[in-house]
Amino acid sequence: MDDPVLLTGAAGRVGQAILGGLADEYEWRLLDRDPPTGDPPGEFVVADVTDEEAVREAMEGVSVVIHLAGDPRPEAPWDSVLTNNIDGTKIVYEAAVDAGVDRVVFASSNHAVGAYETDDRTPEMYRPQGDVLLDGTELPRPSNLYGVSKAAGETLGRYYHDHHDLSVCCVRIGNLTEDHPPIDYERGQAMWLSYRDCAHLFDRAIRADYGYEIVYGISDNDRKYYSIEHARDVLGYEPRDNSAEFD
Amino acid sequence: MDDPVLLTGAAGRVGQAILGGLADEYEWRLLDRDPPTGDPPGEFVVADVTDEEAVREAMEGVSVVIHLAGDPRPEAPWDSVLTNNIDGTKIVYEAAVDAGVDRVVFASSNHAVGAYETDDRTPEMYRPQGDVLLDGTELPRPSNLYGVSKAAGETLGRYYHDHHDLSVCCVRIGNLTEDHPPIDYERGQAMWLSYRDCAHLFDRAIRADYGYEIVYGISDNDRKYYSIEHARDVLGYEPRDNSAEFD
Numbered sequence: 001m002d003d004p005v006l007l008t009g010a011a012g013r014v015g016q017a018i019l020g021g022l023a024d025e026y027e028w029r030l031l032d033r034d035p036p037t038g039d040p041p042g043e044f045v046v047a048d049v050t051d052e053e054a055v056r057e058a059m060e061g062v063s064v065v066i067h068l069a070g071d072p073r074p075e076a077p078w079d080s081v082l083t084n085n086i087d088g089t090k091i092v093y094e095a096a097v098d099a100g101v102d103r104v105v106f107a108s109s110n111h112a113v114g115a116y117e118t119d120d121r122t123p124e125m126y127r128p129q130g131d132v133l134l135d136g137t138e139l140p141r142p143s144n145l146y147g148v149s150k151a152a153g154e155t156l157g158r159y160y161h162d163h164h165d166l167s168v169c170c171v172r173i174g175n176l177t178e179d180h181p182p183i184d185y186e187r188g189q190a191m192w193l194s195y196r197d198c199a200h201l202f203d204r205a206i207r208a209d210y211g212y213e214i215v216y217g218i219s220d221n222d223r224k225y226y227s228i229e230h231a232r233d234v235l236g237y238e239p240r241d242n243s244a245e246f247d
Numbered sequence: 248m249d250d251p252v253l254l255t256g257a258a259g260r261v262g263q264a265i266l267g268g269l270a271d272e273y274e275w276r277l278l279d280r281d282p283p284t285g286d287p288p289g290e291f292v293v294a295d296v297t298d299e300e301a302v303r304e305a306m307e308g309v310s311v312v313i314h315l316a317g318d319p320r321p322e323a324p325w326d327s328v329l330t331n332n333i334d335g336t337k338i339v340y341e342a343a344v345d346a347g348v349d350r351v352v353f354a355s356s357n358h359a360v361g362a363y364e365t366d367d368r369t370p371e372m373y374r375p376q377g378d379v380l381l382d383g384t385e386l387p388r389p390s391n392l393y394g395v396s397k398a399a400g401e402t403l404g405r406y407y408h409d410h411h412d413l414s415v416c417c418v419r420i421g422n423l424t425e426d427h428p429p430i431d432y433e434r435g436q437a438m439w440l441s442y443r444d445c446a447h448l449f450d451r452a453i454r455a456d457y458g459y460e461i462v463y464g465i466s467d468n469d470r471k472y473y474s475i476e477h478a479r480d481v482l483g484y485e486p487r488d489n490s491a492e493f494d
């Protein structure tokens with residue numbers, strides 16, 4: 001790929017996992033409202049994702065957008081997720097379509113479906129013998145208003161895919177941690193995503209051919225209750241990590 | 248039911264269909280940003296649904312809310328649906344929970360799923376021999392940004408149902424017309440909702456026991472590609488009209 005890949009929210013944790021694995025694989029254009037710490041692996045635009053003009057400018061000449069920017073706090077208040085996550089994501093899709101971008105990879109979240117984890121299902125569903133429950137075809141059941149905003153971002157992606165020539169992959173990111181899975185936290189182990197699997201998953205989402213997809217972004221954990229079959233099928237995702245290996 | 252039923256967007260078309268059939272069945276509290284024309288069948292509050300204080304005040308002593316208010320235009324611009332439909336609906340749910348309301352009936356729309364009507368499926372899917380395609384378990388595929396906002400309202404309802412003691416029924420309203428179905432418009436005939444079936448459907452949504460439901464609000468049309476089985480099952484909906492009887 002010769003065109004730059006635009007990464008919004010580049011300074012966040014997911015951005016750092018992606019760049020940690022793929023800094024040299026692409027020409028990056030990085031956007032974040034916080035200026036870079038250290039030497040960024042590409043042109044760096046300091047701008048808020050709700051700054052439509054800045055987003056449009058950052059989109060010039062880009063074929064692929066990885067859209068991570070937004071308020072990442074599960075407990076974020078409504079006003080913030082309405083502005084930063086819902087409106088901000090609409091601004092990114094709209095600018096992408098107008099700039100002729102081919103695909104947008106959208107950082108959705110396990111919090112879009114966290115309320116499937118009902119009292120009568122947990123903690124059994126977090127355990128290896130539990131059934132895989134969710135495959136990405138289910139309706140959202142958000143844990144919180146942050147999750148509502150992520151579900152809205154997925155629906156916006158569906159709209160822009162259906163009405164414009166734009167491939168969209170929504171990645172419901174699990175529990176991303178560096179080095180080792182969460183300790184003494186069954187839910188986090190079930191939805192663990194290692195840094196290297198994260199970088200690989202987004203690498204596949206940049207390269208593979210697809211239409212509109214919702215995939216779960218987790219490692220190949222024994223405990224998982226999210227299916228990774230769709231990510232394998234449509235993206236060629238081949239995770240190498242499993243939280244059980246750290247028990 | 249002794250407590251008043253709050254009807255937001257009371258002056259709109261759906262509100263008029265509901266009140267036309269049910270004016271004498273309940274004690275109504277009506278809210279609309281436009282003042283009433285004629286003599287309203289209940290206390291009338293002139294307020295915008297985005298006016299949080301007015302909405303909270305209107306919610307006092309209410310057991311059931313029928314939330315219709317919002318920008319009803321399929322072609323409404325994003326800024327309007329973001330504010331009036333998404334944020335406005337969040338304000339209504341939040342106020343309902345805080346006021347101890349038992350249930351919210353939310354006016355969703357066929358536009359939340361309009362993009363299932365792809366070129367290769369239409370116009371066959373609008374015809375009596377077509378398969379019933381959608382039953383309310385499918386992910387949204389909005390026709391437009393208005394449809395995106397309605398899907399977001401459904402997801403907000405799911406969140407408030409899961410996290411609070413609130414029953415929520417989302418009605419994906421079809422093509423509501425008075426007297427007779429649309430003429431020379433197959434899609435409109437397939438999703439026709441007569442005024443009396445509309446009033447009956449909302450009557451059932453006020454009275455029946457349920458949790459979180461998504462139902463299609465259409466008459467028993469021969470042409471239908473939306474299932475009304477779930478509305479029959481959970482609400483006891485028994486439509487009396489069928490657009491085919493007007494052919």
